[in-house]
Amino acid sequence: MTLEGDYRNTLEALFATAVRFNLPVAVWRLPDSAEIKLCLSLRGVQTLATVPHLEGGLSGFAFYPFQITGNNPAAFINADITFSSLSSKLKFNFKLNENPEYVALVKRLQEYFQKIKDTRSATTWHVNRHVLPTETNKPDFMTVVAKAVRAIEDGLFEKVVLSRTKAYPLETDFNVLQGFCQLQAKYKNAFVSLVSIPEVGTWMGASPEILVQINSKKLFKTVALAGTQPLTPEINPAKARWGQKEIEEQSMVERYILNCFKSIRLREYTEAGPRTVVAGNLMHLRTDFTVDMTQVPFPKLGTDMLTLLHPTSAVCGMPKQPATEFIYQNEGYDRAYYSGFLGPVQVDGESHIFVNLRCLQLFEDLALLYAGAGITAESEPEKEWQETKLKMETMREIMVKKKK
Numbered sequence: 001m002t003l004e005g006d007y008r009n010t011l012e013a014l015f016a017t018a019v020r021f022n023l024p025v026a027v028w029r030l031p032d033s034a035e036i037k038l039c040l041s042l043r044g045v046q047t048l049a050t051v052p053h054l055e056g057g058l059s060g061f062a063f064y065p066f067q068i069t070g071n072n073p074a075a076f077i078n079a080d081i082t083f084s085s086l087s088s089k090l091k092f093n094f095k096l097n098e099n100p101e102y103v104a105l106v107k108r109l110q111e112y113f114q115k116i117k118d119t120r121s122a123t124t125w126h127v128n129r130h131v132l133p134t135e136t137n138k139p140d141f142m143t144v145v146a147k148a149v150r151a152i153e154d155g156l157f158e159k160v161v162l163s164r165t166k167a168y169p170l171e172t173d174f175n176v177l178q179g180f181c182q183l184q185a186k187y188k189n190a191f192v193s194l195v196s197i198p199e200v201g202t203w204m205g206a207s208p209e210i211l212v213q214i215n216s217k218k219l220f221k222t223v224a225l226a227g228t229q230p231l232t233p234e235i236n237p238a239k240a241r242w243g244q245k246e247i248e249e250q251s252m253v254e255r256y257i258l259n260c261f262k263s264i265r266l267r268e269y270t271e272a273g274p275r276t277v278v279a280g281n282l283m284h285l286r287t288d289f290t291v292d293m294t295q296v297p298f299p300k301l302g303t304d305m306l307t308l309l310h311p312t313s314a315v316c317g318m319p320k321q322p323a324t325e326f327i328y329q330n331e332g333y334d335r336a337y338y339s340g341f342l343g344p345v346q347v348d349g350e351s352h353i354f355v356n357l358r359c360l361q362l363f364e365d366l367a368l369l370y371a372g373a374g375i376t377a378e379s380e381p382e383k384e385w386q387e388t389k390l391k392m393e394t395m396r397e398i399m400v401k402k403k404k
């Protein structure tokens, strides 16, 4: 495992310092990047009433639930302190003389940080004490899938995404930064993240799905990702064949995105795909949509599309309204931040927002894993259960200690 290096200790100590001082912190690594970044807010968490503004002046990390509720606020971690594994330098993004209230706090943080710098200290995290972890059993999940298929046959909707949870006990010496480092080493083309916020809790994941991205050249991107099959030595992306069910499921997500563009009357997008992409142990179908923001009169394209897109039919359903109602009435648990979105906003001039998939929530002594599957008229309950099991593999592997 290649997680040593100077930055590992710094990351771990920064994370532990944030937890110790009850401050929110996020650590992440973008797909195909070698750089791990961290941001920490000195002013506690900021709650948002709308989606974060991707083109505004605020720099930080957004953590947005599937649906905003009292227990699941839309959270924003201001980038008061940032760290990059490439430069191995801490950056203070404020002037101490203009923020006298931070002087004493920063001094205490630094003292604590120095004290724990060389210890394996990321063994505690912020826990959400307002919710109790609930696990979905197989018969219940299968019953709800069968009910969804009947609702589709009755014409209530075309597709609904149903999800479930599974709990794994944590080893007593579980180190959350070690988990993050393992994940980022293993899933090079995923967005790997660890978010820990007082009251809200701690989530870790390796997402394959871009929701909205705006790079430094002002190129906007979103993707339609759906359809799932296992990646095996025999069937690689070049050889992958897709059934009618997967093709239709993914084309519904495409249609949904095209409708969003249509509703703001934007025609200048380019569309590429669908093509087969690898996400960990799985393959999906993906179509990429890009817009050169320097060529269109939509200065707030990112924010507007984020408002329209979330939740896409890759995690909710089609049409959105009856699918959402079906989820609330039948899924039997609170998705919280699973299938919400997260990512850096205006950090180093870029915003990268991903759907919160292939993720887990950390409680005191257990991890709750989340996964879902798109249900259409052709769905079979057993197959959908197996698909959610495969999707959970991404996170399960870091929970289970390898035999020496």
Ligand SMILES: C=C(O[C@@H]1C=C(C(=O)O)C=C[C@H]1O)C(=O)O
Pocket: 161, 163, 209, 225, 226, 227, 228, 284, 314, 315, 357, 358, 370, 371, 372, 373, 374, 375, 391
């Ligand atoms: C819902 C999940 O994944 C989504 C659903 C997919 C599907 O139904 O085939 C594929 C990729 C994701 O868009 C999940 O990972 O929990």
